[in-house]
Amino acid sequence: MLKRMRRRYLALKIDSNETFSSRDFMDAVWNAVLKLYGEYGASRSGLTLIDYDAEKGFAVIHTMHTTVEMVRAALASITKIRDKPAAIHVLTISGTIRALYKKIQQ
Amino acid sequence: MKRLYADLHLCPNLKDSEQVVCMTRKASELGYHLIAMSLPSNFPGEKIQQLRNICKEAKVDFASRVDLKPRTPKELINSLRKLRRRFEIIAVMYESKHVARQAAKDRRVDLLNFPLTSFRKRFFDKAEAELASNSLASFEIDIKPLLTLEGPARIRLLSSLRREAAIAKAFHVPIVVSSGASNELLMRKPREPAALTSLFDLDEASAIEAVSKNPLAIVKRNREKLSPNFVAPGIRIIRGGKDC
Structure with missing residues (x-):
């Protein structure tokens, strides 16, 4: 039987003096994953942007539960977004969106 | 019990007090319990106290650290003799294999740090690891070059680190992972x-120990040694005076 793929939702904080569009942000994330793990690794991650707030520098993405550490490493390796200095920090990780927002509010 | 994290290698511009304050606050925000800044060997004691106060305000513990870059084993021994009682952490960065061997066997050295970009000067092999495992030295890995290098340089660095981390693990040399950050945007959560x-x-358990247990153990051990009540390992003065 086909195994159900479990997901993990990651709340992220974008640390920079600039604001970026969601496209710039996702480009930076994909580039980091591609550089570190190649196309095969990137294809396994199942990265998707769920929520993005450019003003607050806040984003929610989801990935497969097997590739959480891989995505965490790729996010940590980001030093620039659209050639502007930036850093991305993982605020919290959860198995459901509802639990993720609850954790952030706490 | 909540795990405590430490970053033993922050490299702010010490002349820029604003940057020092910003990086200290950032470390506290990111969840570090203890930080160490790389200081010059002639850094005055009052300024170390100032740094301690800045860290206290930011609610993060501070440990003083000096990075030695001796050219000969003799120079290393002389520096250690002068500086061991002044700094809580002593790291050695190598110029030659002789210095590397001397540093690995000297119990006064806490961290062995290698030039991450000049691959010919990375001397962390089995002999070095064996000497380090008999002394108290830990193998330090800075994360900064992993973030800043790209392409073949990063590939080469990862390849060296993979070999060295495996050797360190085989010889039970503690690994310490530090940021080596020179600005706020190069700092990361533990x-x-x-x-x-x-x-x-590096497996997950060893990686977590490399940012928590191992660096904290170095600072704890050295603080104990630097305390005026310390006599020898396992022996310390508990009470003094006529009524003893």
Whole structure:
């Protein structure tokens, strides 16, 4: 039987003096994953942007539960977004969106 | 019990007090319990106290650290004799193999740090690891070059780190992962450097220990030694005076 793929939702904080569009942000994330793990690794991650707030520098993405550490490493390796200095920090990780927002509010 | 994290290698511009304050606050925000800044060997004691006060305000513990770059084993021994009682952490960065061997066997050295970009000067092999395992030295890995290098240089670095981390583990040399950050944007949350260590095949448990247990153990051990009540390992003065 086909195994159900479990997901993990990651709340992220974008640390920079600039604001970026969601496209710039996702480009930076994909580039980091591609550089570190190649196309095969990137294809396994199942990265998707769920929520993005450019003003607050806040984003929610989801990935497969097997590739959480891989995505965490790729996010940590980001030093620039659209050639502007930036850093991305993982605020919290959860198995459901509802639990993720609850954790952030706490 | 909540795990405590430490970053033993912050490299702010010490002349820029604003940057020092910003990086200290950032470390506290990111969840570090203890930080150490790389200081010059002639750094005055009052300024170290000032740094301690800045860290106290930011609610983070501070440890003083000096990075030695001796050219000969003799120079290393002389520096250690002068500086061991002034700094809580002593790291040695190598210029030659002789210095590397001397540093690995000297119990006054806490951290062995290698030039991450000049691959010919990386002397952490089995002999070095064996000497380090008999002394108290830990193998330090800075994360900064992993973030700033790209392409073939990063590939080469990861390859060296993979070999060295495996040797360190085989010889039970503690690994310490530090940021080596020179500005705020190069600082990461403690779990993030730990995740980056998976790039050179360090398992998760060892990676977490490398940012928490191992660096904290170095500082605890040295503070105990530097305390005026210390006599010898396992022996310390508990009470003094006529009524003893």
